[in-house]
Amino acid sequence: xxxxxxxxxQQMSYTYPVEKQGKMTAPDKKTxxxxxxxVQRGEYVAILxxxxxxxxxxxxxxxxxxxxxxxxxxxxxxDTRDPASHQYxxxxxxxxxxxxxxxxxxxxxxxxxxxxxxxxxxPVQEIRAxxxxxxxxxxxxxxxxxxxxxxxxxxxxxxxxxGIVALRPLCIIADEATSMLDPQxxxxxxxxxxxxxxxxxxxILHVTHLLEEVIFAQRILVMEQGRIILEETPSxxxxxxxxLRALKLVVPDYILLAxxxxxxxxxxxxxxxxxxxxxxxxxxx
Amino acid sequence: MNExxxxxxxxxxxxxxxxxxxxxxxxxxxEVKQGSCVAIIxxxxxxxxxxxxxxxxLLRPSExxxxxxxxxxxxxxxxxxxxxxxxxxxxxxxxxxxxxxxxFADVAFGPRxxxxxxxxxxxxxxxxxxxxxxxxxxxxxxxxxxxxxxxxxxxxxxxxxxxxxxxxxxxxxxxxxxxxxxxxxxxxxxxxQQQGVTVLLVSHDMSEVASMADWLFVLADGRxxxxxxxxxxxxxxxxxxxxxLIAPSLQVLMAALRKQGIxxxxxxxxxxxxxxxLLQQKCGQLPGKAPGS
Numbered sequence: 001x002x003x004x005x006x007x008x009x010q011q012m013s014y015t016y017p018v019e020k021q022g023k024m025t026a027p028d029k030k031t032x033x034x035x036x037x038x039v040q041r042g043e044y045v046a047i048l049x050x051x052x053x054x055x056x057x058x059x060x061x062x063x064x065x066x067x068x069x070x071x072x073x074x075x076x077x078x079d080t081r082d083p084a085s086h087q088y089x090x091x092x093x094x095x096x097x098x099x100x101x102x103x104x105x106x107x108x109x110x111x112x113x114x115x116x117x118x119x120x121x122x123p124v125q126e127i128r129a130x131x132x133x134x135x136x137x138x139x140x141x142x143x144x145x146x147x148x149x150x151x152x153x154x155x156x157x158x159x160x161x162x163g164i165v166a167l168r169p170l171c172i173i174a175d176e177a178t179s180m181l182d183p184q185x186x187x188x189x190x191x192x193x194x195x196x197x198x199x200x201x202x203x204i205l206h207v208t209h210l211l212e213e214v215i216f217a218q219r220i221l222v223m224e225q226g227r228i229i230l231e232e233t234p235s236x237x238x239x240x241x242x243x244l245r246a247l248k249l250v251v252p253d254y255i256l257l258a259x260x261x262x263x264x265x266x267x268x269x270x271x272x273x274x275x276x277x278x279x280x281x282x283x284x285x
Numbered sequence: 286m287n288e289x290x291x292x293x294x295x296x297x298x299x300x301x302x303x304x305x306x307x308x309x310x311x312x313x314x315x316e317v318k319q320g321s322c323v324a325i326i327x328x329x330x331x332x333x334x335x336x337x338x339x340x341x342x343l344l345r346p347s348e349x350x351x352x353x354x355x356x357x358x359x360x361x362x363x364x365x366x367x368x369x370x371x372x373x374x375x376x377x378x379x380x381x382x383x384x385x386x387x388x389f390a391d392v393a394f395g396p397r398x399x400x401x402x403x404x405x406x407x408x409x410x411x412x413x414x415x416x417x418x419x420x421x422x423x424x425x426x427x428x429x430x431x432x433x434x435x436x437x438x439x440x441x442x443x444x445x446x447x448x449x450x451x452x453x454x455x456x457x458x459x460x461x462x463x464x465x466x467x468x469x470x471x472x473x474x475x476x477x478q479q480q481g482v483t484v485l486l487v488s489h490d491m492s493e494v495a496s497m498a499d500w501l502f503v504l505a506d507g508r509x510x511x512x513x514x515x516x517x518x519x520x521x522x523x524x525x526x527x528x529x530l531i532a533p534s535l536q537v538l539m540a541a542l543r544k545q546g547i548x549x550x551x552x553x554x555x556x557x558x559x560x561x562x563l564l565q566q567k568c569g570q571l572p573g574k575a576p577g578s
Contacts, residue, residue: 050463051434152529153329182328183489184529209463212534248463253492253556254534260560266567275534279541285567 004077006092006170006203007039007062012071014057031057033226035071041170044197044204046217050248051209054226059175059207063093076170094164095173098180100156103163109151110135110144113162120167134166137200138192154185158192165196171203172196178213190216211244212252215273222247235270254278290452290483291317291340296349298335309335311507312349317485317500322478324486324494327504328529333487336504337454340485341372354451370399373450377457379441380434388414388432388440389425395448406447413443416480417473435466439473446477453477454485459493471497492533495519496555503528516554535559 014032032054039045049055060066061073064080076092078085097103106112113134117127135141138158143151148159157177164172174193178186194216196202206217214220215234222230222237224247230237237244241259244251254275262268266285272278298310310332317323325333338344339351342358342365351358354371376382385391392413396406414421417439424432429440438458445453455474459467474497478484488494494501494515501518503511505528511518519525519532522540531537535556539549553562 051461182529183491183531184526187531245464248465250464250467252534254538257535257538257556257559257563260556261563261567264560264564264568266563275538276541279538279545282542282563282567283545283547 004074005038006041006043006076007037007205008074008077009035009037009061010072010074011036012061012068012073014061014066014069016057029226031226032061032068035226035228037221037228039171039203039205041203042197042201044194044206044216044218046206046208046214046220047223048208048211048214048220048249049223053223055207055209055223056175057226058223059095059173059205062171062173062205063095064089065095091167092170093173094167094169094171095175096157096160096164096177098176100153100160100180103160104148104156107147108144109140109146109148109159112148112159113166116163116167130166130168131162134162137165137196138162152185153181154188157181157185157189161189161192161196165200165202169202171205173205173207175207176209178208178210186210186213209249211238211249211255234273238273239270288319289316290319290354291315291485292350292352293336293339294350296336296339296346296351298332298339298344299347300335309507313504313507313509314349315502315509315512317483319483320478320481321500322484322486322498323500323502324488324498325502325504326488326491326494326530331504331528332507333504334456335507337374337456337485337487340452340454341374342368370448371450372452372454373445373448374454375442375445375456375458377460380429380437383429383437383440386428387426388419388429389421391429391440392443392447395444399448409447409449410443413447414440416446416476417443418469419443433466435462435469438462438466438470442470442473442477450482452483452485454487456487457489458486459488459490467493491519491531492535495533495536503530516551520551 012032012035013030015030035058047055047058057066061068062075064086067081073080075089078088080089104112105115110131113131114127117130135144138161140155140158140162143155148156178189181189190213193204193206197204206213208214217234220232220234220237221228238255241251241256258268258272258278268281272281293313293315296310296313297308299306299308313336325336327333335344339346339358340353346359353368356363356368383391385394389410392410393406396409411421414424419436419439429437459470462470474484486494486498498515501512501515502509503518510528511521519536522532525532539559542549547566549562553559
């Protein structure tokens with residue numbers, strides 16, 4: 001294990017290029033503006049922000065899909081602006097996107113999970129072992145022989161994650177990976193990411209606009225207008241309802257309730273960020 | 286007030302594209318009371334969209350009957366034009382449908398097609414903009430494309446209100462809006478309901494449904510599997526799970542409290558109710574001024 005951060009971003013700025021022809025004007029605002037961020041190996045970091053805050057753009061800099069205009073992005077010590085580093089970086093940073101259908105290829109689940117390994121020329125025995133482990137890690141062993149298109153959205157998203165896990169990355173970047181899912185599948189997927197972090201030591205970068213998805217994160221970065229404007233733990237962030245409202249986030253009802261009970265003088269601790277924890281504290285009060 | 290404005294009897298709908306017909310709705314029977322706000326919930330593919338498209342004649346029943354405000358949707362000669370004036374439908378991301386140069390012109394599009402007089406069109410447009418919280422003096426002559434996403438969505442709503450519908454159908458109305466935009470949008474929908482319009486809501490967002498609707502219909506695989514007041518429906522936690530749905534966080538919290546031995550009465554539903562109840566339980570007092578809300 002090295003001591004350098006897995007992701008090291010320094011004074012990084014980025015603006016999406018705009019066509020010069022026609023009457024389109026140069027954008028007056030940077031998409032990302034002076035970002036500084038270090039993520040250590042094994043951390044679970046959530047990037048929270050509403051539409052257009054720059055959170056997905058930031059995530060895409062972490063596996064060299066986008067390259068900074070200025071400043072630098074180092075992934076495991078490699079500068080992403082060096083084209084020779086891209087394969088190295090992408091082997092370490094696996095990404096899952098909104099729509100799982102965009103990253104499923106094969107007609108059988110286990111083939112799909114094996115795909116990334118096969119094109120890297122990994123021996124068959126090794127592929128088998130890794131596919132088994134990956135399917136187990138996201139709890140879809142029972143689906144291994146089914147066709148992906150017959151699965152539900154949540155199951156397909158798990159197949160996509162298994163395909164990434166099989167590649168043994170150091171980090172999984174989930175870019176709004178739950179936004180096309182039903183509410184229950186969304187909760188389950190958030191938990192899958194948490195388990196990959198807890199049980200396999202994977203670094204997780206969880207990009208979302210939903211507060212209820214960041215409860216497992218160790219650190220939450222809040223983005224607005226291309227900047228990281230806040231860095232908090234879930235408990236300190238959830239305790240400040242006024243701040244959440246000012247950030248235009250949708251605040252879950254139970255968080256509002258916890259806040260009001262606290263203001264009314266009940267001893268509800270800040271660490272009650274899940275429904276269960278809150279229920280326990282209320283009962284013991 | 287309590288007469289049903291929508292009556293559905295043994296409705297089935299089969300999509301016949303492709304080799305085999307797919308039964309999207311299977312023997313659905315329901316009634317919607319005039320002036321109420323009802324919500325239809327269910328997973329993707331459960332038949333929600335198919336159902337609401339019967340209410341303004343976009344789809345016709347394969348079997349069964351659909352009566353909307355006295356019109357039989359399945360009847361061959363039914364006046365679709367009249368039906369669609371009475372039933373306003375706001376699709377997902379309705380702001381994408383704005384196209385005129387000014388807010389006024391966009392909202393006026395519908396009433397103009399109804400061949401109303403200029404004065405009446407003007408009166409309706411101004412009233413609709415007022416209803417959705419966009420004062421005409423400030424907004425009527427601006428381009429809709431200069432406004433925020435939440436404001437544009439309210440303009441789309443105004444465009445429907447200007448046709449004076451008796452029923453308003455909203456398909457996932459808050460998706461893509463941030464917290465503040467969402468609260469505002471709800472506020473204006475409530476205002477529409479107070480004007481006597483029956484509101485039908487299709488939504489994934491359970492806390493939205495819990496706070497807005499007074500009656501819920503749960504669809505799963507094309508069948509109506511459960512209906513009732515939000516409190517009744519959400520107390521069926523395990524059955525909801527079978528259909529891939531989860532109760533809103535407050536309901537989950539109350540279920541957890543009951544497990545911890547706190548006897549939360551079944552009629553407690555809203556955030557204010559729960560707060561008042563817990564305060565009384567814990568402090569033995571009635572709450573004074575509710576802080577922070």
